[in-house]
Amino acid sequence: MxxxxxxxxxxxxxxxxxxxxxxxxxxxxxxxxxxxxxxxxxxxxxxxxxxxxxxxxxxxxxxxxxxxxxxxxxxxxxxxxxxxxxxxxxxxxxxxxxxxxxxxxxxxxxxxxxxxxxxxxxxxxxxxxxPLWRLLARMSPEELVALVDFRYLTDALTPEEALELLRRAEPGRAQRIDRLLAEGYPAYTTTPGWLGYSDDKLVRLSRAAVADGFTQIKLKVGADLDHDVRRMRLVREAVGPEIRVAVDANQRWDVGTAVEWINALAPFDPWWVEEPTSPDDVLGHAAIRRSVAPVKVATGEHVPNRVVFKQMLQAGALDVLQIDAARVAGVNENIAILLLAAKFGVPVCPHAGGVGLCELVRHLSLFDYAAVSADIGDRVIEYVDHLHENFLDPATVRGGSYTAPLMPGFSAQMTxxxxxxxxxxxxxxxxxxxxxxxxxxxxxxxxxx
Amino acid sequence: MxxxxxxxxxxxxxxxxxxxxxxxxxxxxxxxxxxxxxxxxxxxxxxxxxxxxxxxxxxxxxxxxxxxxxxxxxxxxxxxxxxxxxxxxxxxxxxxxxxxxxxxxxxxxxxxxxxxxxxxxxxxxxxxxxPLWRLLARMSPEELVALVDFRYLTDALTPEEALELLRRAEPGRAQRIDRLLAEGYPAYTTTPGWLGYSDDKLVRLSRAAVADGFTQIKLKVGADLDHDVRRMRLVREAVGPEIRVAVDANQRWDVGTAVEWINALAPFDPWWVEEPTSPDDVLGHAAIRRSVAPVKVATGEHVPNRVVFKQMLQAGALDVLQIDAARVAGVNENIAILLLAAKFGVPVCPHAGGVGLCELVRHLSLFDYAAVSADIGDRVIEYVDHLHENFLDPATVRGGSYTAPLMPGFSAQMTxxxxxxxxxxxxxxxxxxxxxxxxxxxxxxxxxx
CATH class of the missing domain: 3.30.390.10 (Enolase-like, N-terminal domain)
Incomplete structure (x- = not known):
């Protein structure tokens, strides 16, 4: 033993x-x-x-x-x-x-x-x-449901409903896994848009991202409106109308300010606005979403647990749900959140970057496509191109898509x-x-x- | 300097x-x-x-x-x-x-x-x-508003509205302070109702609480329904119909279970049900409240910050708001929460017990009555009678009311x-x-x- x-x-x-x-x-x-x-x-x-x-x-x-x-x-x-x-x-x-x-x-x-x-x-x-995603993708619906703690969830999702969802996605698992192995999973990049970068660096990195095959990039905003309007215009001019440009305010605004700010950026066609306000503010996100459509509302990297995600979905607060691999209590709780998102039909586009978050979270999106939502549609995983060299099984992106990890494990191991x-x-x-x-x-x- | x-x-x-x-x-x-x-x-x-x-x-x-x-x-x-x-x-x-x-x-x-x-x-x-409550109660509305960080609050309460609330409560501050000094502030006791106590101890302590002048006591519930029904019946028989008996589930239930459990206890006339589910579940509390009226819903000791309290009030999730002196970021954030509660007209009945929480939180309720809500109505501060001997300025209750603390400071100092x-x-x-x-x-x- x-x-x-x-x-x-x-x-x-x-x-x-x-x-x-x-x-x-x-x-x-x-x-x-x-x-x-x-x-x-x-x-x-x-x-x-x-x-x-x-x-x-x-x-x-x-x-x-x-x-x-x-x-x-x-x-x-x-x-x-x-x-x-x-x-x-x-x-x-x-x-x-x-x-x-x-x-x-x-x-x-x-x-x-x-x-x-x-x-x-x-x-x-x-x-x-x-690799973790394949381990999860070969578990039965019953085994997957047994991983989830449904405490505080049953008013939105019962174990029986979760089982039904997973059973519905069982046909086609093998084909979807083959597709992931062949084509990878779409990514978007935040590398160009950090707030501390100069305009020149912003434009240069945005063009480079498009040249590398990305069809979505992300820009940090929220410190100064004039600054943001200028940077958003520069990026839109640099990448043209077809590339999706998301903006990320990192919780900077109150509800009213968020609406005003996003409306000021609207002429440059932002794809989504991320973390417009406090990650605890379910009702605030719902109010913002009602006011800024068709700009989408995204959040999740600081949402503390499945109970708050549940409410975000119940309240219609999100167009895009952003799981984080290491803020909620790991794989099990993220499976609960993937199931909730599938129940409510909201696409999951994970938060990554940081240290090792790209490495981890790709496993969860690949598993989600293989065995939970069976949908890849508008879904993208965030990618930021630093610190990967410190990991034994680093995230790799080719032509704007994450390649499927092949090494056994959860890719969490540093060198x-x-x-x-x-x-x-x-x-x-x-x-x-x-x-x-x-x-x-x-x-x-x-x-x- | x-x-x-x-x-x-x-x-x-x-x-x-x-x-x-x-x-x-x-x-x-x-x-x-x-x-x-x-x-x-x-x-x-x-x-x-x-x-x-x-x-x-x-x-x-x-x-x-x-x-x-x-x-x-x-x-x-x-x-x-x-x-x-x-x-x-x-x-x-x-x-x-x-x-x-x-x-x-x-x-x-x-x-x-x-x-x-x-x-x-x-x-x-x-x-x-x-004493802290008197220091706060002599500050001007402008000084009090300057203590509050309104970030994430302005969709529910602006600084101007807070100022207006405080100005409306200025007349009568001195008389209310005199009343507090003379009569203290109503308390309720949780001492009889801990879940690990025997039935005999529960009944004996409940009777003793009433003899001591308390008009509200509280019972822990949520581990076993038959057990809870028996204990609730014993307490109701022991104290009679006039004494308020609150029950506290300490987050034990999902929304559906909470409603069923509370309905099973309803024949014994519970005054409020406290923490029926996750403290993060604003929408869950609102749903429970709609289903168990006239039993009141109370929560707050584990609510992490003013943003979640704001939503509890916006969603009509609470009949009773329970501040905690040491879970949110101290006096300033509790002033924000007292202002929010006053705006929404919801009474504040603080959580206490623990170590030193009775000592601290009485200052906040006394300040609230003197300068914010100007209301004492159905409000009570929790009291638990252990560990006070470790404090230099211990909480004291006479005839079912907290006496007003007189010693300079916030009563936080241990011996x-x-x-x-x-x-x-x-x-x-x-x-x-x-x-x-x-x-x-x-x-x-x-x-x-």
Whole structure:
């Protein structure tokens, strides 16, 4: 009988604020970071499970400490029982009554559960010799439904309805998998549009994205209206009328401001507006959506859990639902959200970028197409082209589409050299220049402008 | 010029799980805990500011670490500028862009802000020589509005509307303060109704509560329907028809189950049902409320922030709004919530109990009556009669009403002996019996049943 024998966390941070990669209206200077977890066993098969929570710098140490709280739930446990009933395992991690108080089911503690759940799925898929999306896509509807905690969902989706949805999508699974292997999954790119980039860089990268085969790009907005109108015009002129240009306000606006701002950008035909206001504001998103149609409303990367997604769908607040691989409690909760979206007929276009989010979330979209929604239509996965070199099985995009990952696991594993180089605060990447303050002091001194 | 010179945190835990004080359907074995903060200055006046986040055991160390992340925002800063513009200070703590990612505005990081904000208010009130509620109640409408961050609120409440509300409540402030000093503020008690108590203890404590002058008591429900029906009948028989008996499900139910369960308890005339489902489920609470009237729906102790409270009010989801002193980001955000409740005409009946929550929240209700809602009608503050002995200015209830606190500050300060005794894991209260495992191992081994 094999057991879980190690549960090891690392604080990994990339100094992305030095180049303003990732800058937007709410996050002017992120240092993309991962609270990183490796789960080891005594199975003797050489496999380890990797998972992480994504943060943007300060506080990544606290995120690591929150993951550590989950170790006692897994250390010493029988591997087959943990991996064999991932529904029960998920519930044991999410419903620890004392830890639940720290959310409940939101923020630091919920993201910690995400890291542990995803690490277990990485391990399970490696042991099965399959990339995660294929492991999930060969599970029966009954097995998939057993992964989902329907608590708080049954007024919108019952287990029976979920089963029915999955059964309806069973015919054609094999053909859809073949199509994914041959053609990949459509992507869009956010690389050109970071708020801290110059106009020249914006135009140059937008043209390059189109030349690379992308048919949708995304622009960060929300800091200054005149600035946004100018940048939106430049991009529209650079890419022509056929390319979809989404805008992303990163929660910057109140409801009224959102409507005014989007209307001012409307002449340049934005495809969707993302995070126009607080991710908690279901009714606010619904009000904005009613006022800005035909511009679509998208959100999700900061939606804390399935309960808020449920309401977004019930209230008709979204045209596009954006799952995040590591903010809700991992694979299981994302399956719940994919099922909800399928029930309500809303397309899922995942959030990615960050550290490793492209690597993870492609598995969920591929699984969704293969076994849940069976729809690929207007769906696209976000792509941002940095930090992939730090992963063993990096996301790759060709001709504007993600290629289907083939390596066993959930693609969450960083390279050993990345873990050494970017360990915080003692990795070489964080070594201070002679005479400069230590990195922790520098980081702490940065405040929101 | 005085500066903030120290920012000291302590992990304080009370072994309440040994007696099942605080046990309910979701929290069978809480160890009531405080992630405790003391802010010191070089002003030479002997005053320190005290604040805390309340947790129920495991994870309190992570909560402490999250509070520590805020130290660099305050250490070394000019005291007059920090305390003189508490609106700006609040925003600087909540909108640190990197730390905000960990919520945003929810969970561990937001509770950490609560501890820091409340500690600063404790310090400010001590320096003014006033209990917090009186300090707030002498501020002008303009000063109060400047404390509130209206981001994400303006579709429901604008600064101008808030000003108008506060101005309308200005006449009579002095008389209402006199009434509070003379009569206190009505309380209800949860002491009899913990789920882990025997029927005998439940009946005995319910009768004792009525004898002590309480006109409302509360019963934990939600684990087993037959059990709840029996306990509700016993209590109703023990206290008679005139005493209000509220029930509290602590988020145990889905929407459909909540409606069925409450209808089964309806013959015993429950006054309100508290936390029938997920605190994130605005639409769910609204649906439950429509189905169980005239039983009232109450929630709020786990509502993460003002944005969700705003929607609870917009959706008509609540008959009773329950603020918590230390889950949203402290005094400033609670003022925003009191203003929202006043705008929508919904009574505020605070959550208390826990560690120190009774001590804190009475200040907010007294301030609300004096300067915001000017209404006391059906309003009651929760009271639970344990752990008060650990505070310098403990909550006191006479004849079923909280007495008005008179000591300068926010009543957040624990006694030195409590801080020594209950420091975790090395305080004497946590010393293992000979041969028993160390407390950290014991704590980690407890799982949700």
């Amino acid at each position: 094999a057991r879980i024998t190690s549960f090891t966390t690392t604080d990994v941070r990339f100094p992305t604020s030095r180049t303003l990669d990732g800058s937007d209206a709410m996050n002017p200077d992120p240092d993309y970071s991962a609270a990183y977890l490796v789960i080891g066993t005594d199975a003797g098969d050489g496999h380890t499970g990797h998972g992480f929570a994504f943060t943007i710098g300060r506080g990544n140490d606290v995120q690591v400490a929150a993951i550590d709280l989950l170790g006692p739930h897994l250390l010493g446990r029988d591997l087959d029982s943990v991996l064999g009933d991932m529904g029960a395992t998920w519930r044991s991690l999410v419903h620890d009554s004392q830890l639940r108080w720290l959310g409940p089911e939101k923020g630091v503690m919920h993201m910690a559960v995400s890291a542990a759940v995803n690490a277990l799925w990485d391990l399970k898929a490696k042991r099965a010799g399959l 050993d050299s990345a873990l050494r180089e970017f360990a915080y605060p003692h990795g070489p990447a964080w070594a201070p220049a002679p005479g400069a303050p230590a990195p922790s002091a520098t980081a702490a001194a940065k405040e929101h402008p | 005085a500066r903030i010179t120290s920012f000291t945190t302590t992990d304080v835990r009370f072994p309440t799980s040994r007696t099942l004080d605080g046990s309910d359907a979701m929290n069978p074995d809480p160890d009531y805990s405080a992630a405790y903060l003391v802010i010191g200055t070089d002003a030479g006046d002997g005053h320190t500011g005290h604040g805390f986040a309340f947790t129920i055991g495991r994870g309190n160390d992570v909560q402490v670490a999250a509070i520590d992340l805020l130290g660099p925002h305050l250490l070394g800063r000019d005291l007059d500028s920090v305390l003189g513009d508490m609106g700006a200070t609040w925003r600087s703590l909540v909108h640190d862009s990197q730390l905000r990612w960990l919520g945003p505005e929810k969970g561990v990081m937001h509770m950490a802000v609560s501890a820091a904000v409340n500690a600063l208010w404790d310090l400010k009130a001590k320096r003014a020589g006033l 030195d002996s409590a801080l020594r005794e209950f420091a975790y894991p090395h305080g004497p209260a946590w010393a293992p019996a000979p041969g028993a495992p160390a407390p950290s191992a014991t704590a980690a081994a407890k799982e949700h049943p």
